[in-house]
Amino acid sequence: MIEKVLADLNRVDGVHGSLVVSSDGLIIAEAVPPDIDSEVVGAIATTVYGSGERVVDEMDLGELEQMLIESSEGKVMIIAISDEATLVLITDPDANLGLIRLRAQEAAEEIAKQL
């Protein structure tokens, strides 16, 4: 189940919360703490991901798979699940990105099977 995948993902060190968003910005599944407004996050993530897709397309770099936004307060990772959905993670500012990237990729592949 998607929620289980998200719950497992949340257990990775540094991950604060995660959700699955449709390409329309609607929440498909979520596992986020109360301080995160999943709808806002979902909407922003969709917009930003679309922007990212345009940029990499402009530069002929291929298909966007992962987008990482780092700020001083935390990080947001957006990973393509399929054409119709993305996985969004919110991490702490000093999270171990290498590991999270791998686990998130695995989770995305897992969720893709379930969608």
Add this chain to the structure above:
Amino acid sequence: MARIVGKFKRLFRRGEEGTEERLPEEEAREVREEALQRALQIASKQLEPDELVETAKRDMSKALSELREYFGFERMVVIDRDGKPIGMSGGGSFETELIEALRSVFEAAETADTIIVSSESEGPNYLAVKINDSIAICETKTTPSDADIFMLRNDLSMVIESASLPASTEETDTPYVVTDRQGLVVASSGVSNPDRIAAEVSRLADFLDEHLVGELEWVKLTTDSGETLAVKPYKDVLVAFVVESDLEEVDEECEKVAKSLASSLEGLIDLTAETSASKSKAKPSEEG
């Protein structure tokens, strides 16, 4: 007798508001001292062409800053024949329309080498000086004199010659685009359409600035081909570049490339400079 009377007069001059009797000589000396100090200060601010050239070799934007301060310009940009900025000072970019208009005038009036755009009202004045293939555009509060224009042209041509576009002559394998926050390309290499990318990247950064909590530090876009477009904001500009690496190493790789790009772009753009907005709030200390 007169002297004694004088002394008594001074003794009894109470009730006058603390006027100390000053010897005219002392006052005169003070006036002269003040004038001398002021004059020496102005003299010390003179530009030495030789020193300017040395500065330009190391750091073009610093040389431009010195020129800008000496002539009292609000801001300044030097663009190449394609309209791409090769150096700037004073923060903020000039409107694209203005730059294009000035370029058109120079193209149309082939032998023209100076354009002055002035305004009787409060508006800014602009001075554009054509030096070989480059154009320097300056925003100024006052109309520059012929001597100013002459000296600016003289010194700028030396600066441009010395600086000789360090960013583009630096052979770096990493394709990159440097854009200001308005989406205007400051520098680029190995990218076929820097303007579009600059526009998209700056829009993205603006959006994130608006919706993100905290300071934006990185945006990394990894594709299925194993390439990552990384965007790193600095005070006045965004630097976007591409790295190729495995997922586990991409963040480390980005840090490395960012550092190396920052040092090769150092002569072109001051990547640590404060913006003109923050500078004008705090009075800048004298540069060493």
Add this chain to the structure above:
Amino acid sequence: MAESEEREGCRVICIASGKGGTGKTTVTANLGTALADMDGEVFILDADIAMANLGLILQMEDAPVTLHDVLAGEAEVEEAVYEGPKGVKVVPAGISLEGIRKANPERLRDVVEWIVDQADFLLIDGPAGLGRDALTALSASTECLLVVNPEIASITDALKVKAVAERVGTEVTGTAVNRVTKDKTELTKEEIEKILETKVLAEIPEDPEVRRAAAFGEPVVVRSPKSAAAQAFKKLAAELLGIEYEIEVPDKEGILSRIIKGLFGKR
């Protein structure tokens, strides 16, 4: 008598001040006359369109033929040369130097070359300010003599002239400080040298004789050769020639001699 320095060819000196009202015309007229008196052929190219002052001092009528006419092919150079006191030669430009240069840069060069062939000194009396004409005058010269008053505005303007001169490759030979009163608020010679980083070649005192001489239509070096101002001009000329100048003490001791001793003696 000290040896004069060996000089090859003509020295082309731009008399420049940046600011107006420093007394540049007076300096040029008197310096030119003094130089002519001391040493051979001196030409003054008067680049200031409003020629009246120079003409008045050098006993010149409104010049009917000017450089402009020469360049228009309507006169020979010789016709535009007017002789003043002590044999100083004046060539009025007629219109702006920049106007001449733009119309015919070659011809202007030819005229200057013609003068340079004949002369030991060519003084170019540049217009005040730092407009195109002043720039042209500076770049046409090999040397520049700054004329300043001992007050800050004049000095800082001179700094700009110096900056321009350096960029056109014109050597700043020195400074002449005009209208010195030795008032305690005035900048001293040493202070001016420090600010401008240039030698002060002469301090010319505020002297009523200057005005008196102008009223008679003569340079003060001719009218009152022993006056303080005249002696200062002669000293300036001597400095440029690289020779010693002996102060001529006036026949009457008194205020005048005190001024002179104060200027040239030890302070």
